[in-house]
Amino acid sequence: MSSEKLIFEKGHPGRHTFVLPAMDVREEPLEALIPAEYVRAEAAPLPEVSEIEVVRHYTHLSQRNFGVDSGFYPLGSCTMKYNSKINEDMAALPGFARLHPLQDESMTQGAIQLLFELEGYLAEIAGMKRVTLQPAAGAHGEITGLMIIKAYHEQRGEGHRNVVLIPDGAHGTNPASATLANYTTVELKTDKRGGVDLASLEEVLKAHKGQIAALMMTNPNTLGLFDENIVEIAKRVHDEGGQLYYDGANANAILGIARPGDMGFDVVHFNLHKTCSTPHGGGGPGAGPIGVAEHLVPFLPGPLPAYNERDGYSWRDAGPLSIGRVRAFHGNFLILVRAYTYIRTYGPDGLRHVSDSAVLNANYLMRALQDVYDLPFDRTCMHEFVLSASRQKKLGVQALDIAKRLLDFGMYAPTVYFPLIVPEAMMIEPTETETRETLDEFIAVMRRIAREAAEEPEVIHEAPHDTVVGRLDQTRAARQPDLRWRPGADHNKTTREPATVS
Amino acid sequence: MSYVPNTTEEQREMLRSISAKSIEDLLAPIPKAVRLKRPLNLPAAEPERDVRRTLTALAEQNADLDHFVSFLGAGSYEHYVPSAVPHLVKRSEFYTSYTPYQPEVSQGMLQATYEFQTMVCQITGMDVANASLYDGATAVVEAALLAVGPNGTGEVLVSRALDPQYRATLQTYAHARGFTLREVELEGGVTSLGALEKALGPETRAVVVQHPNFFGSLEDVRAIERIVHATRALFVVAITEPASLGALEPPGAYGADIVVAEGQSLGNAQGYGGPALGLFATREEFVRRLPGRLVGRTIDNRGQDGYVLTLQTREQHIRRERATSNICTNQALLAVAASVYLATLGKQGFAELSAQCLRRAHYAQRRICAIPGFAPLFNQPYFDEFVVKTPLPPAEINTALRDLGIVGGYDLSRDYPELGDALLFCVTETRTREEIETLAAALEEIVGGEHE
Numbered sequence: 001m002s003s004e005k006l007i008f009e010k011g012h013p014g015r016h017t018f019v020l021p022a023m024d025v026r027e028e029p030l031e032a033l034i035p036a037e038y039v040r041a042e043a044a045p046l047p048e049v050s051e052i053e054v055v056r057h058y059t060h061l062s063q064r065n066f067g068v069d070s071g072f073y074p075l076g077s078c079t080m081k082y083n084s085k086i087n088e089d090m091a092a093l094p095g096f097a098r099l100h101p102l103q104d105e106s107m108t109q110g111a112i113q114l115l116f117e118l119e120g121y122l123a124e125i126a127g128m129k130r131v132t133l134q135p136a137a138g139a140h141g142e143i144t145g146l147m148i149i150k151a152y153h154e155q156r157g158e159g160h161r162n163v164v165l166i167p168d169g170a171h172g173t174n175p176a177s178a179t180l181a182n183y184t185t186v187e188l189k190t191d192k193r194g195g196v197d198l199a200s201l202e203e204v205l206k207a208h209k210g211q212i213a214a215l216m217m218t219n220p221n222t223l224g225l226f227d228e229n230i231v232e233i234a235k236r237v238h239d240e241g242g243q244l245y246y247d248g249a250n251a252n253a254i255l256g257i258a259r260p261g262d263m264g265f266d267v268v269h270f271n272l273h274k275t276c277s278t279p280h281g282g283g284g285p286g287a288g289p290i291g292v293a294e295h296l297v298p299f300l301p302g303p304l305p306a307y308n309e310r311d312g313y314s315w316r317d318a319g320p321l322s323i324g325r326v327r328a329f330h331g332n333f334l335i336l337v338r339a340y341t342y343i344r345t346y347g348p349d350g351l352r353h354v355s356d357s358a359v360l361n362a363n364y365l366m367r368a369l370q371d372v373y374d375l376p377f378d379r380t381c382m383h384e385f386v387l388s389a390s391r392q393k394k395l396g397v398q399a400l401d402i403a404k405r406l407l408d409f410g411m412y413a414p415t416v417y418f419p420l421i422v423p424e425a426m427m428i429e430p431t432e433t434e435t436r437e438t439l440d441e442f443i444a445v446m447r448r449i450a451r452e453a454a455e456e457p458e459v460i461h462e463a464p465h466d467t468v469v470g471r472l473d474q475t476r477a478a479r480q481p482d483l484r485w486r487p488g489a490d491h492n493k494t495t496r497e498p499a500t501v502s
Numbered sequence: 503m504s505y506v507p508n509t510t511e512e513q514r515e516m517l518r519s520i521s522a523k524s525i526e527d528l529l530a531p532i533p534k535a536v537r538l539k540r541p542l543n544l545p546a547a548e549p550e551r552d553v554r555r556t557l558t559a560l561a562e563q564n565a566d567l568d569h570f571v572s573f574l575g576a577g578s579y580e581h582y583v584p585s586a587v588p589h590l591v592k593r594s595e596f597y598t599s600y601t602p603y604q605p606e607v608s609q610g611m612l613q614a615t616y617e618f619q620t621m622v623c624q625i626t627g628m629d630v631a632n633a634s635l636y637d638g639a640t641a642v643v644e645a646a647l648l649a650v651g652p653n654g655t656g657e658v659l660v661s662r663a664l665d666p667q668y669r670a671t672l673q674t675y676a677h678a679r680g681f682t683l684r685e686v687e688l689e690g691g692v693t694s695l696g697a698l699e700k701a702l703g704p705e706t707r708a709v710v711v712q713h714p715n716f717f718g719s720l721e722d723v724r725a726i727e728r729i730v731h732a733t734r735a736l737f738v739v740a741i742t743e744p745a746s747l748g749a750l751e752p753p754g755a756y757g758a759d760i761v762v763a764e765g766q767s768l769g770n771a772q773g774y775g776g777p778a779l780g781l782f783a784t785r786e787e788f789v790r791r792l793p794g795r796l797v798g799r800t801i802d803n804r805g806q807d808g809y810v811l812t813l814q815t816r817e818q819h820i821r822r823e824r825a826t827s828n829i830c831t832n833q834a835l836l837a838v839a840a841s842v843y844l845a846t847l848g849k850q851g852f853a854e855l856s857a858q859c860l861r862r863a864h865y866a867q868r869r870i871c872a873i874p875g876f877a878p879l880f881n882q883p884y885f886d887e888f889v890v891k892t893p894l895p896p897a898e899i900n901t902a903l904r905d906l907g908i909v910g911g912y913d914l915s916r917d918y919p920e921l922g923d924a925l926l927f928c929v930t931e932t933r934t935r936e937e938i939e940t941l942a943a944a945l946e947e948i949v950g951g952e953h954e
Contacts, residue, residue, distance in 0.1 A: 137830075277505075282597070284836075368519075
């Protein structure tokens with residue numbers, strides 16, 4: 001497929017698409033209405049294209065993009081499950097989409113009711129007392145949760161607690177969020193079974209006695225393993241006065257099976273774009289609501305939805321201990337509508353079946369691949385697992401090469417080089433919505449690539465072969481940043497030899 | 503209803519192939535003590551037909567803007583969205599994809615984002631823009647975080663005419679990060695230049711001014727720029743209504759260091775406030791301190807142009823605790839919508855859109871202020887929002903308007919009690935002259951008794 005020109009390189013001066021309504025009020029010159037120095041001197045140099053050009057341009061771009069609807073997407077930790085179409089239709093209902101966030105409560109009873117009920121559903125799933133739906137993403141939930149924990153310690157006169165413990169396998173957002181909340185992070189080691197190393201925990205708790213603000217944890221963790229010592233870990237951290245934060249990235253493994261609240265966690269975030277199948281949208285929008293245990297409820301951001309029989313649904317301002325707002329308005333409402341639709345579709349038994357099936361699919365893949373790739377932690381996994389391409393690396397083929405080769409077979413790649421504690425990591429999460437045939441096909445392709453690594457590694461090195469572009473020069477992108485189009489700029493033409501990309 | 507495809511029989515075979523007796527076997531690593539011993543207490547599953555009915559019933563309890571005529575803005579704006587926008591955004595190759603970690607199969611989203619970054623630069627007049635942030639409020643936070651730097655200390659000044667929800671959001675983060683936030687007082691509905699000059703000090707890292715401000719008024723941005731840049735502070739311009747940029751001089755032309763905006767106006771649904779689209783643009787020199795994702799153009803091993811996520815060493819998955827921001831996503835799909843919208847309007851259409859908003863708002867303001875008892879609260883130039891002093895409590899007026907199928911203006915009494923009875927009206931290109939007349943007639947009727 002030939003390349004797609006930029007939209008700025010298409011069209012013709014004066015061409016345009018959209019016709020605004022005719023003016024039915026007097027067309028005074030703008031200078032008669034506002035002082036001339038405010039009036040834009042030169043029109044923004046936006047594209048000048050017809051509607052069919054716009055439609056074909058973005059249609060072509062979409063054809064150069066791979067989504068869950070295109071094929072298998074085993075991107076670990078991202079839970080790329082099928083996004084049911086009813087969710088999209090419900091979010092597009094005018095009663096939701098065409099609603100202003102500041103309309104009076106009397107005009108938005110259905111919207112507040114939906115949020116009120118969704119809050120309850122999420123609290124039940126997580127085993128938490130209350131939920132705020134404001135955070136826009138998982139990382140936004142993290143910082144919100146940490147600010148709540150901070151406010152809690154401050155209120156108890158323990159604002160000096162400044163250490164957040166984070167396992168070495170954690171998502172990168174965890175330490176970044178902790179820094180943003182002005183915390184110092186201390187890393188916990190992973191033990192031989194893939195869980196938090198209790199001796200390391202003990203040591204750290206002792207070294208930072210009286211300073212522990214929180215432990216952030218994913219369970220199942222980023223190796224896809226459930227930490228069997230969770231009750232003990234929670235107890236030790238609580239005994240030292242710390243709070244437990246649950247990174248919900250991997251919640252797809254535990255719906256109806258176990259609840260973070262029952263494991264001892266005080267704060268939980270959800271990634272509704274993972275667990276509740278709201279689409280990932282090419283990187284967003286998602287939603288990252290957080291739930292908290294009873295003692296943290298007063299610190300939640302406000303306002304919160306409320307209900308009573310006399311007045312119906314309303315927004316209640318947060319109390320005096322609240323951390324305050326973490327964004328404008330009520331959260332990513334249209335994403336929350338999709339999550340609500342998802343939960344109503346599945347019900348309690350259905351959600352349980354989701355997690356059961358996700359766990360089964362992951363174990364099925366893991367067992368079928370562990371003889372050709374290294375499996376650093378040979379245990380029953382939960383909804384995902386991590387293989388290592390160390391064996392292939394000795395043959396000169398790296399995890400990245402394997403990822404690229406997969407693309408030739410119409411499949412997306414696993415998450416690679418994460419978690420950092422596994423060399424040449426390939427993190428694979430099939431999700432519950434894949435058929436056995438798809439899983440078998442993935443197994444066959446992965447086994448074939450392992451064979452190629454031994455027999456014809458150059459095929460892998462040159463991969464992908466069948467995509468619209470080949471491997472891209474990342475170094476060049478970072479060294480000579482070209483982050484926008486400019487008229488007349490002959491950006492790449494000067495040194496236009498193919499990149500040598502490893 | 504379920505989207506799990508494998509039958510019980512297939513699942514049994516799969517279990518057998520991995521030598522497990524049951525799924526329960528696979529759950530053995532989860533200690534009994536933390537297992538949930540009952541089903542979740544949630545409504546029972548519903549087939550698609552019933553789910554649709556449930557949701558439709560909820561949606562129909564809302565007074566949506568297909569059925570109500572709205573004069574409400576204050577941070578969320580009604581603009582006509584051409585049909586091409588939702589049709590293209592609903593291409594499922596876009597919406598079911600994730601962050602383009604594998605650029606070879608994600609060129610569509612990457613190129614669309616590169617074009618989005620370009621269009622944000624074109625409308626703001628800035629050098630570089632990122633791939634977007636959560637919303638306008640958190641974009642202001644990210645601007646402040648960039649300004650206070652890795653130590654997170656110092657002071658940020660915000661105009662009191664910055665959206666109250668944005669100020670509240672910034673306050674939350676300022677407390678957690680450890681920098682100080684101070685408000686600059688207003689004078690006649692705009693930021694007081696005298697107060698700003700006095701407030702600026704050696705610890706001031708940034709000054710945040712909204713333009714047009716929360717009251718719709720145009721700030722004296724050139725004078726503010728001179729005052730701010732007499733110090734070492736950064737001049738941050740926040741925009742909640744980017745439709746203004748077709749008619750107003752762009753921040754790049756008056757010396758802004760950072761421009762942050764809420765991009766909902768650009769082709770995205772109001773959606774009861776979310777999802778939203780944070781825009782972030784700045785000058786070349788800050789490129790390596792930008793928060794969030796960035797797409798760059800490069801070449802591939804076949805000599806073709808291609809696009810990648812770039813400058814990722816700023817980001818959390820590599821830098822972890824030393825990242826410039828904890829944000830690891832963007833509002834990609836909303837950015838695509840904004841790009842389609844701007845391309846559809848085009849150079850000429852965007853300027854026209856903006857001019858229409860401005861003219862219709864001025865028509866409405868004159869019409870409303872001609873009603874006895876109503877008067878402009880401020881004597882300032884404005885874009886598509888304006889504040890009107892009302893002869894009755896705003897809540898009373900809005901309740902009466904609601905019963906006539908009209909969503910009234912924003913009641914300022916809660917956020918700005920010092921202003922007395924005042925409504926902030928918004929008029930975009932969506933309001934016809936007839937609708938404006940209907941509003942005026944309704945207002946006359948509502949306050950009629952008061953002035954006879």
